[in-house]
Amino acid sequence: MSLFSKKQPELAPSPIEGKVVVLADLDGVVYAGPGAIPHAVESLNAVAEHIRVGYITNNASRTAASVAGHLRELGLSCSDEDIVSSPQAAMHLLAELVEPGSTILVVGGEGLTYELEKNGYVVTFSAEDNPAAVIQGFSPDVGWKQLAEASFALNARPTADAFGGTVTGAGETAGIPWVATNMDWTIPVARGVAPGNGTLVSAVHTAVGRLPVVAGKPELPIFDEAARRFGTAAAPETALFIGDRLDTDVMGGNRAGMKTVLVLTGIDQAKQLLAAPVGSRPDYILNDLRELSEPYPAVITNKDGSVTVRGATVRKDGMNLTIVSRGENKLDLLRAACQVIWDSGLAIFGFTVPEELYI
Numbered sequence: 379m380s381l382f383s384k385k386q387p388e389l390a391p392s393p394i395e396g397k398v399v400v401l402a403d404l405d406g407v408v409y410a411g412p413g414a415i416p417h418a419v420e421s422l423n424a425v426a427e428h429i430r431v432g433y434i435t436n437n438a439s440r441t442a443a444s445v446a447g448h449l450r451e452l453g454l455s456c457s458d459e460d461i462v463s464s465p466q467a468a469m470h471l472l473a474e475l476v477e478p479g480s481t482i483l484v485v486g487g488e489g490l491t492y493e494l495e496k497n498g499y500v501v502t503f504s505a506e507d508n509p510a511a512v513i514q515g516f517s518p519d520v521g522w523k524q525l526a527e528a529s530f531a532l533n534a535r536p537t538a539d540a541f542g543g544t545v546t547g548a549g550e551t552a553g554i555p556w557v558a559t560n561m562d563w564t565i566p567v568a569r570g571v572a573p574g575n576g577t578l579v580s581a582v583h584t585a586v587g588r589l590p591v592v593a594g595k596p597e598l599p600i601f602d603e604a605a606r607r608f609g610t611a612a613a614p615e616t617a618l619f620i621g622d623r624l625d626t627d628v629m630g631g632n633r634a635g636m637k638t639v640l641v642l643t644g645i646d647q648a649k650q651l652l653a654a655p656v657g658s659r660p661d662y663i664l665n666d667l668r669e670l671s672e673p674y675p676a677v678i679t680n681k682d683g684s685v686t687v688r689g690a691t692v693r694k695d696g697m698n699l700t701i702v703s704r705g706e707n708k709l710d711l712l713r714a715a716c717q718v719i720w721d722s723g724l725a726i727f728g729f730t731v732p733e734e735l736y737i
């Protein structure tokens with residue numbers, strides 16, 4: 379390369395540079411099953427020495443204090459206030475829908491009852507108590523009886539009939555308000571993948587013919603809760619959100635105006651990244667959380683439309699994706715390929731993509 383070329387710098391600032399708060403999803407980012415993900419704890423503790431670090435979780439079965447206790451056991455330096463949970467976000471939704479001190483029917487466990495009582499609501503598990511709203515979040519103890527009580531309470535007015543009446547959209551109040559902490563279809567547990575809150579909400583939905591308003595990722599209330607807590611509401615781009623799923627973490631963070639990281643230690647991998655729809659594309663792709671504090675490679679679009687990330691260059695030839703140079707780093711090649719596809723404005727299924735980009 380000539381001394382006088384106008385070559386752009388290969389490295390840009392690190393993902394955390396200029397950020398006021400770094401927010402992390404838990405499963406697939408901090409831990410997987412019982413153990414911490416390699417490098418996650420040390421990397422987040424290092425960030426926390428100079429930037430506020432918070433954690434965002436859709437799981438409603440545990441209290442924020444219990445989640446914080448678990449994270450401290452894994453070695454993270456965090457306080458109870460660093461945890462933003464879907465039940466906490468659901469409390470803000472509820473406050474807009476019912477009078478303070480109302481009786482609320484719960485489908486869920488301690489994570490929900492704790493927040494409800496803390497916020498001055500009366501908890502019931504029976505539709506007979508004439509609740510002002512239903513709130514639903516995951517707990518391993520939820521069974522048919524709780525789902526049935528929710529259905530009775532939500533069906534209390536005759537307009538909400540699953541098979542004969544009008545099906546109304548989320549937030550419409552054909553009956554009493556219904557708030558769900560999150561709509562994750564599945565939940566990973568020690569023995570495998572099990573039905574999540576979205577699946578249990580869906581059972582009630584089938585019975586009552588309407589949908590709840592939702593607090594958790596990828597909806598905004600949980601991100602709004604984080605922005606209030608960490609003071610980034612006026613400048614959301616000063617928050618960095620790290621997740622392992624494009625359809626909840628990255629989509630939600632992007633919607634909230636935050637900068638987003640997809641870390642490849644959890645659910646979504648190269649294939650999903652290459653196919654990511656507009657709105658679910660992260661600002662940064664990382665192998666693990668050590669890279670949070672390292673300079674991020676510049677993603678450079680060349681005059682011919684090819685994209686270079688350090689030594690890796692990828693070009694679009696018609697509907698073929700061509701590797702021009704591999705560089706030294708497989709992740710750089712993926713970053714370049716993603717940018718070529720994303721810039722094209724075309725859907726992934728039209729492309730012929732070399733297998734080595736996503737295997």
Ligand SMILES: [Mg+2]
Binds near residue numbers: 403404621623644
């Ligand atoms: Mg996750």
